[in-house]
Amino acid sequence: MERRKVTVPRIIRMKHKAQKIVMLSTYDFPLARLADEAGVDIILVGDTLGMVVLGYETTLPVTMDEMLIHLKAVTRAKPKALVVGDMPFMSFQASHSQAVVNAGRMVKEGGADAVKIEGGRCMAATARAIVEAKIPVMGHIGLTPQAVRVFGGYRVQGKNETAKNALIEDALTLEDAGCFAIVLEAIPWKLAKEITEKVKIPTIGIGAGPYCDGQVLVSHDLLGLFEHVPRYVRRYANLAETIRDAFSAYARDVRSGEFPKLEESYEDPDNSKDNQRSS
Numbered sequence: 001m002e003r004r005k006v007t008v009p010r011i012i013r014m015k016h017k018a019q020k021i022v023m024l025s026t027y028d029f030p031l032a033r034l035a036d037e038a039g040v041d042i043i044l045v046g047d048t049l050g051m052v053v054l055g056y057e058t059t060l061p062v063t064m065d066e067m068l069i070h071l072k073a074v075t076r077a078k079p080k081a082l083v084v085g086d087m088p089f090m091s092f093q094a095s096h097s098q099a100v101v102n103a104g105r106m107v108k109e110g111g112a113d114a115v116k117i118e119g120g121r122c123m124a125a126t127a128r129a130i131v132e133a134k135i136p137v138m139g140h141i142g143l144t145p146q147a148v149r150v151f152g153g154y155r156v157q158g159k160n161e162t163a164k165n166a167l168i169e170d171a172l173t174l175e176d177a178g179c180f181a182i183v184l185e186a187i188p189w190k191l192a193k194e195i196t197e198k199v200k201i202p203t204i205g206i207g208a209g210p211y212c213d214g215q216v217l218v219s220h221d222l223l224g225l226f227e228h229v230p231r232y233v234r235r236y237a238n239l240a241e242t243i244r245d246a247f248s249a250y251a252r253d254v255r256s257g258e259f260p261k262l263e264e265s266y267e268d269p270d271n272s273k274d275n276q277r278s279s
């Protein structure tokens with residue numbers, strides 16, 4: 001049976017049916033297609049693309065234009081998964097109208113089904129403004145990487161009583177503002193469990209333990225494209241090794257003259273069948 005498009009109401013229902021939500025941060029056409037074939041529920045085109053694809057040191061330099069290029073590549077794969085476009089730093093903080101206009105670009109130009117914004121209570125009114133423009137919003141609290149300069153590094157959040165209460169308040173306020181789900185990043189698992197029990201919308205954890213309603217990982221981390229990954233990442237492949245081996249084998253074969261062979265070459269330039277890429 002053909003898989004039906006995942007919708008925002010379906011993601012909310014999954015919490016109430018105790019079905020775990022699978023979300024993956026993915027940034028291009030081939031990986032989006034593979035993620036969708038694997039049946040993930042939500043593809044997040046995350047601003048982590050700045051670090052894992054574009055090589056920036058943080059997510060701060062990522063622009064709307066860069067996000068849109070990757071979002072369009074993902075939505076060209078026509079995923080059945082819900083596609084969430086991540087709002088990059090300074091695309092929503094300056095004013096509600098800036099936030100609504102840029103969220104609108106994610107939907108109209110990028111083809112996103114929803115957007116994600118980082119921040120708790122301080123961003124609740126912004127979330128509400130976007131929701132009122134009929135664009136579904138996913139919240140994101142805890143270690144919000146766009147606030148790395150404020151945190152002074154990528155540190156676990158919510159470790160003392162005041163910080164815990166603030167995060168609980170953040171989650172409840174975002175729910176009240178109309179967010180359909182909230183990412184909980186790098187917070188102690190007991191706090192993530194408490195938030196998950198307190199809100200009616202799904203929580204999606206990353207480094208937030210097993211009791212969230214769903215989980216998200218960065219595809220490049222779980223595929224093992226980097227040597228150093230945070231403690232919360234489980235690696236399901238070691239593609240760095242596989243890719244390095246393949247590139248080395250290719251270089252070796254070119255240098256030795258072993259590649260290409262005649263059967264990998266075209267014989268007759270006038271033969272149109274031979275000139276097709278797939279032949």
Ligand code: KIV
Pocket residue numbers: 025044045046047048049086183185206216217218
């Ligand atoms: O940008 C991203 O990929 C994210 C996830 C890690 C939640 O925000």
